[in-house]
Amino acid sequence: MNSHGSAVDPPQSCHRSSVDPPWIRYGSAGDPTNTSTEDLELAPLGDSDVHVKMLAAPINPADINMIQGTYALLPELPAVGGNEGVGRVLGVGRRVTSVTPGDWVLPADAGLGTWRTEAVFPEETLLRVPRDVPVLCAATLGVNPCTAYRMLADFESLRPGDSVIQNAANSGVGQAVIQIARAAGIRTINVVRDRPDLPKLVERLVSLGADHVITEEMLRKPDMKDIFKSIPKPRLALNCVGGKSATEMLRHLPRGTMVTYGGMAKQPVTVPVSAFIFKDVKLRGFWMTQWKKDQMHSKLAVSLCELVRKGQLGTPACTEVPLEDYRAALEASMKPFTSSKQILIL
Ligand SMILES: NC(=O)c1ccc[n+]([C@@H]2O[C@H](COP(=O)([O-])OP(=O)(O)OC[C@H]3O[C@@H](n4cnc5c(N)ncnc54)[C@H](OP(=O)(O)O)[C@@H]3O)[C@@H](O)[C@H]2O)c1
Incomplete structure (x- = not known):
């Protein structure tokens, strides 16, 4: 039976362009x-x-x-x-x-x-x-917001008020993380690379719902303590970059999970042994392509469209x-x- 309710409908003719597409x-x-x-x-x-x-x-x-x-x-x-x-x-x-x-x-x-x-x-x-x-x-919609949604949902049970830290926060995935987290009441600490037009970028990410936007250099500074006066330390870190950026981000994960989903710096993830021994940090990976093979992707796409309709995901x-x-x-x-x-x- 086809979607017109008939098993014998003729095929809809395939429109041909006057030139090959x-x-x-x-x-x-x-x-x-x-x-x-x-x-x-x-x-x-x-x-x-x-x-x-x-x-x-x-x-x-x-x-x-x-x-x-x-x-x-x-x-x-x-x-x-x-x-x-x-x-x-x-x-x-x-x-x-x-x-x-x-x-x-x-x-x-x-x-x-x-x-x-x-x-x-x-x-x-x-x-x-x-x-x-x-x-x-x-x-x-099909790749980055889906990836953001799954990483926020599948690794730690986050509750409203909890926080997440992520690097490459201005990436497509990063922007979706900010918006989906905001819709769920989860706070975000967003790491980006320094650049001449940084204030403009910060303003844009804040307008999406970012709680804090900081540079990779700032991750190493004592001022980071100030952020955690108003927001709890993160339980989840989302790593799009690898290399130093990931190592520095891990410093601010007291326990919990770092999920690596991208390797933009083309550098391996290096983890101090103390993160394993004293913090029991878990390191995981995520690949949307694998998730789609195992799960109902269509339901997820529909849930994300709902967020779009509500103005919570752009x-x-x-x-x-x-x-x-x-x-x-x-x-x-x-x-x-x-x-x-x-x-x-x-
Ligand atoms: N595992 C999965 O299932 C999955 C799903 C979706 C995406 N991804 C991966 O996630 C990553 C981002 O994808 P996207 O579509 O969101 O990317 P995008 O929108 O094109 O953004 C790329 C991001 O990477 C940053 N970047 C580039 N080179 C960098 C470097 N050397 N060091 C630090 N940051 C760097 C850029 O920052 P600047 O503005 O500073 O250049 C930007 O934030 C890619 O690696 C992609 O393959 C993985």
């Missing part, structure tokens, strides 16, 4: 700016397939690492870049039951190749999401980039201190 392709691992756009013939719409018009897709660090060939999950080459994004369903095969034309969909998993204008995807690779969230928010700071300018967007996404998620408008 472009995609951003790479044929070998290497420099992301060496990718090229090509016109691709759409695959025919099979009975269990969905024809999707991609609307918007972000450039995330994992996409870059995948093209460089350094990510834990690598596609067969040649491949289309991009793991996240939102699309609108144009047509469905006769056995498709979970979506109908007009629905908005996200990739259910990593590796779909979202940097393209149109595609025919198998039904099971897609998740339907409500259409009443802003398109850029939907395009960036689109990360971003720059909208037309597909033809994708090279500039890839370059910007790899520069330090960009503080803006590059989102391809497709």
Whole structure:
């Protein structure tokens, strides 16, 4: 039975563009700016397939690492870049039951190749999401906010009034952590790298709900004591960076858990033995891609859309980039201190 209530509905015809739709392709691992756009013939719409018009897709660090060939999950080459994004369903095969034309969909998993204008995807690779969230928010909902939500929920039982410390707090994940924590009454201590326009960044993160925003240098200063006069020491630390940043953050975790989910500094995590012996600190890791394999991702996406509707979760700071300018967007996404998620408008 399909979603129109009939087992015998004809397949919705697959709309063909007058020109073949472009995609951003790479044929070998290497420099992301060496990718090229090509016109691709759409695959025919099979009975269990969905024809999707991609609307918007972000450039995330994992996409870059995948093209460089350094990510834990690598596609067969040649491949289309991009793991996240939102699309609108144009047509469905006769056995498709979970979506109908007009629905908005996200990739259910990593590796779909979202940097393209149109595609025919198998039904099971897609998740339907409500259409009443802003398109850029939907395009960036499936990875970073989901990661933030799970890390806040799954490692320590945090209660309102408890606190969390995180580095790279201005990252997409970091911004989601601030907002989701605020919605749950959890306070956040947010570590960022120093930069010329630091006050502007601090103001932006505070406007999202950050309780404290400090630089990595500040982590080593005695002034840190002042923060803990008004807020309890954290029970959870979220590590996106590794290296010194993680070691310094651990100093302020009296016990509890540090979850490593990113390695932006490309340096290992070094832990003083005293943290294990005297504080019994637990070190854990998190990978959303693995979580999605094991759990109901669709429910989580719907809960996050609820936060969006309530105004408690917004689109990360971003720059909208037309597909033809994708090279500039890839370059910007790899520069330090960009503080803006590059989102391809497709
Ligand atoms: N494990 C998972 O399931 C999972 C899920 C989502 C994301 N991630 C990972 O989380 C990380 C952030 O992803 P995102 O999409 O949120 O990133 P993003 O929005 O592109 O932000 C990147 C962040 O990394 C910081 N950064 C870059 N290089 C750095 C360095 N050398 N030292 C310290 N900070 C540095 C940037 O700070 P500046 O502004 O100072 O440059 C910025 O805060 C990535 O490693 C990504 O792969 C993991």
